[in-house]
Amino acid sequence: DTGVSQDPRHKITKRGQNVTFRCDPISEHNRLYWYRQTLGQGPEFLTYFQNEAQLEKSRLLSDRFSAERPKGSFSTLEIQRTEQGDSAMYLCASSPTRLAGGQETQYFGPGTRLLVL
Amino acid sequence: AQRVTQPEKLLSVFKGAPVELKCNYSYSGSPELFWYVQYSRQRLQLLLRHISRESIKGFTADLNKGETSFHLKKPFAQEEDSAMYYCALKAGGETSGSRLTFGEGTQLTVNP
Numbered sequence: 001d002t003g004v005s006q007d008p009r010h011k012i013t014k015r016g017q018n019v020t021f022r023c024d025p026i027s028e029h030n031r032l033y034w035y036r037q038t039l040g041q042g043p044e045f046l047t048y049f050q051n052e053a054q055l056e057k058s059r060l061l062s063d064r065f066s067a068e069r070p071k072g073s074f075s076t077l078e079i080q081r082t083e084q085g086d087s088a089m090y091l092c093a094s095s096p097t098r099l100a101g102g103q104e105t106q107y108f109g110p111g112t113r114l115l116v117l
Numbered sequence: 118a119q120r121v122t123q124p125e126k127l128l129s130v131f132k133g134a135p136v137e138l139k140c141n142y143s144y145s146g147s148p149e150l151f152w153y154v155q156y157s158r159q160r161l162q163l164l165l166r167h168i169s170r171e172s173i174k175g176f177t178a179d180l181n182k183g184e185t186s187f188h189l190k191k192p193f194a195q196e197e198d199s200a201m202y203y204c205a206l207k208a209g210g211e212t213s214g215s216r217l218t219f220g221e222g223t224q225l226t227v228n229p
Contacts, residue, residue, distance in 0.1 A: 031215060035217075040126075041222075042121075042123075042203050042219030042221050044219070048215055056215075058216075095215070104215065105163050106215075107162075108153075108160050108161040108162065109160060
């Protein structure tokens with residue numbers, strides 16, 4: 001499967017615990033995005049990387065959230081001291097760098113569903 | 118700030134009937150608009166984008182800058198079109214952030 005993959009697909013944790021999610025983008029895709037989706041809402045942007053550089057972070061990304069993409073390939077999203085409000089689907093997407101005048105399509109992974117008890 | 122509004126959370130039509138999913142946006146610059154679709158138990162996938170001016174699975178969408186709309190249309194709905202549809206906006210220009218701003222989605226049900 002050459003699509004975006006995410007691990008784990010489901011995570012149940014207790015409030016206050018730390019969790020880490022992994023995203024493997026499509027090979028050779030330079031850009032990688034994280035979104036969060038709560039019930040009844042569309043995905044909300046969290047952050048994005050171009051190669052290993054984190055170029056943009058949403059205000060939604062509080063100090064308890066940190067994302068890395070150390071070698072410009074896979075990425076991890078860590079949530080420290082989880083709260084019940086962190087329960088959501090966490091989506092990863094990747095895209096190639098858009099060429100001048102070209103188009104950029106973001107390809108989404110299946111998501112990691114987090115439940116904080 | 119950019120914003121996408123999909124006024125209908127639920128839309129139900131009969132097979133063979135025309136369908137229109139509404140999308141309005143607010144953005145001061147030149148946006149790129151997309152429609153994404155999520156079928157049951159599948160991941161979010163791109164349906165179409167305004168730049169391409171293409172028709173995918175019989176769906177079309179025209180960007181109306183005057184009305185700041187990007188409605189999705191299909192003349193004859195099929196049962197397999199039942200899915201959640203999201204309209205999304207990306208700020209135009211390479212120097213702009215690449216984030217997508219999504220609407221809340223419209224759940225389309227096509228009844229037999």
